[in-house]
Amino acid sequence: MTGKPMQSNELDLDITIDIDQLVRDGLLNRDEAQALVAAQAADQLRQEALPTSSGDSVDKDEVKESATKHKRHWVRVTRLCNQRCTFCLDSMNQDGTYVDVDSLKAYILLGRKLGRERLILSGGEASVHPAYIELIRYGKQVGYEWVQTITNGMMFSYKRFAQAAADAGLDEATVSMHGHTSQLQDKLTGTPGAFVTGVKGMQNLQATGKVVVNIDVVINKQNYRFLPDIIEYYYNMGIREFDLLHIIPFGRGFDEHRHSLFFDLNDAVPYFRKAFEWSKREGVYLWTNRLPVTYLEGFERLIQDPHKLMSEFDGGRHNFESYLKRGIKPDCHGERCDFCFLDGPCRQTMFPYREHLEQGTFAEVAIDSQHVWQGPQAKAVFDRQAASEVVVTARTAQEALACAATLGHDTASRTVALDPGADFEPLLRQCLEPGATQPIQRLQIRTLGDAQRLLQRPEAVPATLVVELALDAQIASWLITQSQIIQALGDRLVAALPNHEYLSESRDIDPTPAQLRQLAEAGVRLKNVPPCVAGAPTEAGRLLWLDAKMLDGSGALDLDRYVHHYVKHAYYAKSIRCGLCSAADQCQGIHINYLRNHGFAIMHPLDDQGQALTDGASFEQLADRLKAANAARSKREQQKVVGLHKPVVRAVADLAIGDRP
Ligand code: SF4
Ligand code: SF4
Numbered sequence: 001m002t003g004k005p006m007q008s009n010e011l012d013l014d015i016t017i018d019i020d021q022l023v024r025d026g027l028l029n030r031d032e033a034q035a036l037v038a039a040q041a042a043d044q045l046r047q048e049a050l051p052t053s054s055g056d057s058v059d060k061d062e063v064k065e066s067a068t069k070h071k072r073h074w075v076r077v078t079r080l081c082n083q084r085c086t087f088c089l090d091s092m093n094q095d096g097t098y099v100d101v102d103s104l105k106a107y108i109l110l111g112r113k114l115g116r117e118r119l120i121l122s123g124g125e126a127s128v129h130p131a132y133i134e135l136i137r138y139g140k141q142v143g144y145e146w147v148q149t150i151t152n153g154m155m156f157s158y159k160r161f162a163q164a165a166a167d168a169g170l171d172e173a174t175v176s177m178h179g180h181t182s183q184l185q186d187k188l189t190g191t192p193g194a195f196v197t198g199v200k201g202m203q204n205l206q207a208t209g210k211v212v213v214n215i216d217v218v219i220n221k222q223n224y225r226f227l228p229d230i231i232e233y234y235y236n237m238g239i240r241e242f243d244l245l246h247i248i249p250f251g252r253g254f255d256e257h258r259h260s261l262f263f264d265l266n267d268a269v270p271y272f273r274k275a276f277e278w279s280k281r282e283g284v285y286l287w288t289n290r291l292p293v294t295y296l297e298g299f300e301r302l303i304q305d306p307h308k309l310m311s312e313f314d315g316g317r318h319n320f321e322s323y324l325k326r327g328i329k330p331d332c333h334g335e336r337c338d339f340c341f342l343d344g345p346c347r348q349t350m351f352p353y354r355e356h357l358e359q360g361t362f363a364e365v366a367i368d369s370q371h372v373w374q375g376p377q378a379k380a381v382f383d384r385q386a387a388s389e390v391v392v393t394a395r396t397a398q399e400a401l402a403c404a405a406t407l408g409h410d411t412a413s414r415t416v417a418l419d420p421g422a423d424f425e426p427l428l429r430q431c432l433e434p435g436a437t438q439p440i441q442r443l444q445i446r447t448l449g450d451a452q453r454l455l456q457r458p459e460a461v462p463a464t465l466v467v468e469l470a471l472d473a474q475i476a477s478w479l480i481t482q483s484q485i486i487q488a489l490g491d492r493l494v495a496a497l498p499n500h501e502y503l504s505e506s507r508d509i510d511p512t513p514a515q516l517r518q519l520a521e522a523g524v525r526l527k528n529v530p531p532c533v534a535g536a537p538t539e540a541g542r543l544l545w546l547d548a549k550m551l552d553g554s555g556a557l558d559l560d561r562y563v564h565h566y567v568k569h570a571y572y573a574k575s576i577r578c579g580l581c582s583a584a585d586q587c588q589g590i591h592i593n594y595l596r597n598h599g600f601a602i603m604h605p606l607d608d609q610g611q612a613l614t615d616g617a618s619f620e621q622l623a624d625r626l627k628a629a630n631a632a633r634s635k636r637e638q639q640k641v642v643g644l645h646k647p648v649v650r651a652v653a654d655l656a657i658g659d660r661p
Pocket of ligand 2: 530531577578589603604605
């Protein structure tokens with residue numbers, strides 16, 4: 001580290017940070033370092049890619065959503081641990097050493113310069129670092145609002161150590177406890193005494209009165225049957241926050257203990273449901289982590305916040321960026337993918353995105369008229385796509401027309417979305433001009449005021465133009481009463497359900513499933529709504545499409561912008577019951593935040609005539625049937641069914657052939 005030496009009680013946030021040294025000390029990888037150097041040079045340090053928004057209510061969803069917006073700075077303090085967990089994800093990185101304390105301080109300081117608010121000290125086992133208490137104190141001194149540690153709790157079984165950590169400013173300790181007995185905890189951690197010392201550590205931290213204590217549980221084959229008991233045990237100790245982490249196919253757990261740790265989620269359904277009931281208790285917070293959403297039917301509020309994907313991709317940045325920029329598949333790619341919680345955003349979506357980009361086969365592209373290309377390559381790649389549809393967002397009609405004229409997709413159909421209140425007359429005039437090249441085919445309308453203004457004289461809407469209303473609850477309730485407009489426009493009127501980045505947005509503005517059904521009954525063509533929810537055929541939402549802002553200067557997909565795009569626009573889910581549905585192959589399900597808001601119960605599998613199946617099975621019945629079917633499979637096939645959304649839905653479809661319950 002270079003720069004002015006600091007006295008212990010004198011802080012200088014302008015200190016120069018030697019990023020190369022942080023790389024040598026293993027605190028950053030080369031790609032992260034390059035991003036930081038570029039940001040520092042531009043005097044514009046990179047923030048997390050989350051836009052902010054706020055809500056008024058303080059219910060559990062709001063609390064959880066706001067927690068995910070807290071900007072975190074993870075600092076790995078050691079490369080060693082005093083336990084030997086069978087599912088350790090970090091074993092490959094451990095060489096028995098501590099990270100240099102000056103480098104750690106520099107990295108902690110860097111987090112503040114990046115605007116991070118929560119410092120998380122992790123390892124290996126962070127608490128065994130000789131400077132651990134000093135690092136907590138330093139975190140507070142440089143201004144972190146909250147200092148948290150991830151720990152196995154053993155060091156805190158020394159009362160004076162726990163008190164020293166609390167006095168230094170530790171705000172929260174997340175203790176990894178995977179069992180409620182010595183037998184279970186000691187076996188899973190490979191450490192005699194892990195349970196007794198861990199519990200003692202938690203009690204000592206609680207006794208300081210200064211530290212919030214919560215627990216992490218890694219759910220695996222050995223403990224899933226005890227999950228309700230584990231929660232009850234620690235609840236009785238005063239713990240109110242539980243993070244339930246599904247085992248993932250990395251590290252020692254997959255390489256050495258795959259058969260003793262991985263399990264069929266269908267077996268776990270009754271235990272999960274009993275455990276999840278705890279989330280209904282006042283003051284109890286349950287988080288799930290990496291658990292396939294299919295298994296949260298009935299407990300949709302426990303679906304992991306989609307933004308957690310950002311930190312997951314951040315953790316493997318080097319791998320994912322190598323793929324996006326150079327086409328080198330992540331080094332985890334292969335048999336792990338079938339077990340991987342990132343399969344949806346990674347193999348199922350990111351891979352096809354890159355392939356489409358390379359081959360120029362994106363069927364739909366979108367651009368904001370004020371978009372600034374990161375480099376000439378980016379525009380060339382965008383123009384090269386053989387798109388049949390181009391969506392232009394603009395402030396004014398003139399801007400939209402000017403932008404559309406610069407694009408290379410001459411034969412593509414054009415959709416335009418203008419800012420609320422903008423004058424769309426110039427667009428309409430162009431559509432009506434005899435002999436003029438059709439400038440746009442579809443106009444997106446996003447506010448009730450604009451909808452009323454455009455549709456007050458439906459006969460004035462050009463016959464070649466489709467009007468697409470972005471539905472919110474207000475527009476939906478107005479449109480339901482507008483039979484004259486619906487009749488006049490017929491198929492030229494489309495009501496699209498927008499996707500939202502945050503659950504709170506979906507709760508505040510989305511139309512209800514009942515409104516969607518009423519609209520369909522009134523004859524409105526719905527878009528981005530599953531046919532079972534509409535009760536009628538619908539237009540599919542956009543799934544694979546390229547937004548110009550996803551491209552970096554070289555014309556490759558930018559990782560952060562891709563993940564953000566995935567969360568907001570491409571994260572769809574289906575119920576386990578969708579496997580019984582005749583529309584399953586054409587239906588992508590529903591966006592995750594509408595699902596979190598309204599639950600899987602809105603999905604009703606359809607028969608071959610498009611009618612709701614009256615003999616459709618419940619979630620529990622299907623899980624039981626999958627469990628029986630899985631038991632009849634080979635060991636390898638059984639493993640493939642474990643915990644995955646798409647194979648599960650496919651497996652139900654297999655079951656359903658000629659054998660519908
Ligand atoms: S899905 Fe992606 S992250 Fe997961 S194992 Fe495969 S390549 Fe790796
Ligand atoms: S049951 Fe599932 S697959 Fe069928 S229409 Fe509904 S969401 Fe789509």
